[in-house]
Amino acid sequence: MFFKTVEESIELCDGQKDSYSTDPLLPSTPTQRTFDYVLVAHVVNDDTDQKAQRQRAFIQQLEKKKISVTRIVHDDKVFFGLRAPSEMFEDYQYLLKVSDSCNWCGDERGSVTQATRIRMVNFILQHTYINTGENLEELLMKHVFETMFCLHERKKQKDLKKKWARWSGLFTEQPFNDIKCYFGEKVALYYLWLGWYTKLLVPAAALGVLVFLYGLAFFNTNPLITEVCQSDIIMCPRCDKRCTVWQLSETCTYAKVSHLFDNEGTVAFAMFMAIWATLFLELWKRQRARHVSQWKVYDWCEEEEELILEIVNDPNCQPKQFRHSYLRSTLVLILVTLMLMLIIGLAHALVVFRVVAAPLMSEGKWDFIKDHANIVAVILGAVLHYLTIQIMTRVNRWVSLKLCDIEKTNSFAATERSFTVKMFTFQFFTLFSSLFYVAFFLGRINGHPGNYVRIAGWRLEECHPSGCLTDLFIQMAVIMLLKQTLNNIFEFTGPWLKNSLSRNHAKKLERKCGHCYRKACRDEQGRVEPCDICKLRDWLRNYHLANTDAFSLFNEYLEMVVQFSFTTIFVAAFPLAPLLALINNIFEIRLDAIKMVRLERRLVPWKTNDIGVWTKVLEVIGVLAVIANGLVIGITSDFIPRLVYRYLYGPCTNGSTQTHCMQGYINDTLSTAFMTHQAIKKDFGLEQMVLNGFNVTQCSYRDYRSDEDYALTSQFWLVLAVRFAFVILFEHVVVVCKFIVAWFVPDNPTQVKNDRMHDKLARLKEEIREMKRSKSTEV
Structure with a gap:
């Protein structure tokens, strides 16, 4: 024994x-x-x-x-x-x-x-x-x-409150061993991963701020901004019937904001973040190895643990057989595809909303909204996207659970892995479908004067003359701020309110229990047997806490992995994303700790030695970050067109040093449409185009097209070729750097390997000693 x-x-x-x-x-x-x-x-x-x-x-x-x-x-x-x-x-x-x-x-x-x-x-x-x-x-x-x-164990709970679950400990080290002892390795590894992620966000956030400051330093002197703000160019109407021509100088503020996030520093920052994602994962594997080795669960096996528990529960149990059904797999694949089509359809609905909202607001009552109808439409679209995310999160959860039921996995761990993959896939498409449209399709399929593309009679929206990256920035900023801020508020206030409402009842039982304990007795073995009131007092204290279930920790992982996606995949459009993530995570660690220790029922202390399938998810996100950032810089931003103009079409190509090399770039990216009365009526639904009381017969729009027949110019094809060449070069260079980083940083530290070898040697020696003692006893 x-x-x-x-x-x-x-x-x-x-x-x-x-x-x-x-x-x-x-x-x-x-x-x-x-x-x-x-x-x-x-x-x-x-x-x-x-x-x-x-x-x-x-x-x-x-x-x-x-x-x-x-x-x-x-x-x-x-x-x-x-x-x-x-x-x-x-x-x-x-x-x-x-x-x-x-x-x-x-x-x-x-x-x-x-x-x-x-x-x-x-x-x-x-x-x-x-x-x-x-x-x-x-x-x-x-x-x-x-x-x-x-x-909850009152003593350990109290110790965790002092060491960890308090707002005054925001910048103190987390007691991972105590967390492991109380909540199990599974929860401890979550906080270990979150703490490591937060630490490595510091250099990423610092570099993102430098990129932002770089754009801010040339805020008022950049020739592109000056060209927009001082321009007298007349632009074509943005929509049909309700819109008229406008001056490019009206969007001076928009051009300034665009330059803050679309400058030369963005390229280097995107490359850094793609490599940072790989470095973070490799260093995390080393950090995990150190701790699971210290906790003696490095060789822990999930299947064997479950078999042991099965035998303890029922000595006559039979092992669950692994099953695979092509019919079930096909059915699940079809249902997943249908669900993704529904999610993409909702993204299209958001596009239609933006298309319809801008012209409707342009004829509203308020002058501010009329003057900034496009920006307001983008912001409202982002808010509506956030509301869609909240609704679809619940739908995605329900569908994922039903799909797991269809699969009939043979263990809870397998069900959890399957649920994680499905839920994250659905959430990813829900979150990023609209962003992918803004990043790669907005302003590229809307057509041109004489041949505009329409949805249900409404013209598709166009990019701003300063580029489409600002639209993507607004979408990301609104979603990240709303999602992180509101989610944390709702996540904390629910359990806090429930705990506050149950305090009065608990105080009455505390007084009764204090009187009752004096009459408590001990059993034959000397153990204290308190009265029912004392037992009930402790049970009710836990009963009134917020409920937890098998997927409570999953919600925390999902929230952080989604944030990791925002921080890496479209970071070229929003360099401040790592800073927002860092600030959020500093509070998130303590908020989750306070919630788990003080406000929620105790989680089941599950044993594990890894964060499971989330590691694979993070690796996939790292690959997507390389692809997406390469496409954002090469396709969405104006980095390549500016590069081509500077060296092939700008004033510096002739050796001129009197003017800035980017002088005239905005005008170069615009084409002119000469409009007859019939064309004005056909394209814009107007009898005439009027600006400041004068009739206008020509207007400019963003594209590389001929003024005579709207044919694409040679400059368009050159820019397109350079765009694709840059994307291929960027992705290959970054992928090679990722492989070098993965090779250079071993998953297991040398100390961990040596410790495991010593442990195995000690175990084998102990087995030999026990065998010899057994033989000597028999003799």
Whole structure:
């Protein structure tokens, strides 16, 4: 036997004894009994009621497994306190000792921690069936039981509040070992990953700010901005019937904002961020290896752990068979495709909204909106996109769960991986479909005077003469600010309000418990047996906290990985994205910590040695970042047209040093349309074009076309060729740099390899010593 009794030998991860209650009203004692889980149900007075019968049947099944059940009725609810027997953990430890991958599984080699007890009892609860074939999940869905939860340990909870879950600790190091001991390796690795991601955002944010300041330094002296602000060029109407001609100088502010994010520094920054994404992942793998090696779970195997728990739960269990159905896979693939088509269709609806909103607002009552109809339409489109994201997030979750049900995976871990891939795919398309349209299609398929492209009679929107990158910047800025700010507010205030409302009731029970404890007695083994009020007080304290489930941690990962996508994929359009992410993450770490420790029920302390499929997702995002940033710089921004103009068409091509090399660039990117009365009526639905009381018969539009027949000029084809050449060159250079970085930075530090070798050697020597002792005993 590995220990005397579980009650007398539960230890902290550092080997110190843990008293289960450090409540100020209850003196701490290492022998006080505690509970592993609590089930809650509504009181049913009718014994013939089906719910009551199923409740009894489930409790009886637990008692058959020698799980002790304490029943306490409070108001209209009945609470079942569950505690597993010590023999169950003895079996678990023995199987762990003889398994292939868990010979050195950290705390499990000694006494069993409360985190391990919770994990095992949770598994047993999920795999206990009544005679109707229903398990606890189905009973919860049918409201036989209201909820289930494990209890916070008051002493460790208090320590975590002091060390970690407080706003005053924003810039202090996180106690990863304490987090691991209390919440398990799975939660600890999330905070380890988030902390590492936040640290590496510092250089990215600093460089992004420098790029922004570079654009700001030439804010008033840049010849392109001066050319727009002092221009007398008359531009063609942006829409039909409701719009008229306008002067290019009206968009002076827009041109200034464009230059802040579309300058020469953007190219270098995009290359840096693509390489940064790879460096971050490689360094993260090293960081992970160090910690999982210290926690002795480096060789931990998910499948073997689940088999051990299956045997502990039912010694006569049969292994779940791996299954694969081409029919189910085909059905899932078809449904995923249909879902993606729906999401892309919503992106098209947002495009239509922008197309319709701009001309409608241009004839509104307010002068400001009329003068800035296009910008207002872009901002409203971004806000509507955010609302669509919130709605589709719930739809995507429901669809992903249903698709996982169709697949019928053989374990919870496999279901979690499948759900993660589907949910992220749906969220990615929901978030980025509209951004991809703005980045790569806006202003490139709208046509030209005499042949405009229309949707339901409405003309497609055009890019601003200063470029399309500002539209992409506005979309990203609105979505990132709204998503991060509002999500954090809702994520924190919900649990906080629920916790605040339950405090008054808890204080009454605290007073009753203090009086009751003085009458508490000890059993034959010296363990404290507090009265029902004291037990109930602790259960209700946990009951009134915000609920958590198997996918609670998934929500945190999804939020951060989506942010990582915004920070890397379109960073060329928004260099301040890493700064916003850094500021958000500094608060996000403490917000999540306060929420988990103070405001939410305790998460099941799952064991793991990696962040799972999220690593693959991050690697895919890193590849997409290279492709997207290359396309944004080469196709969306004006970097290439400016480059071509500077060296082939600008004033410096003739050796002139009297003028700036970019002088005349804006005029070079515009083509002129000479409009007859018939053409004006056909293209714009106007009887005549008027500006400041004068009739206008010609206007300019952004494109490289001939003034006579609207044919594309040779400059257009040259610029297009250079664009594609740049994209290919950019992506190949960055990909090569990524491979070099991945090769140069090993996944495992040398110290980790040496420590693992010493551990294996020590284990083998111990096996030899045990074999020899066994032989000597036999002799």
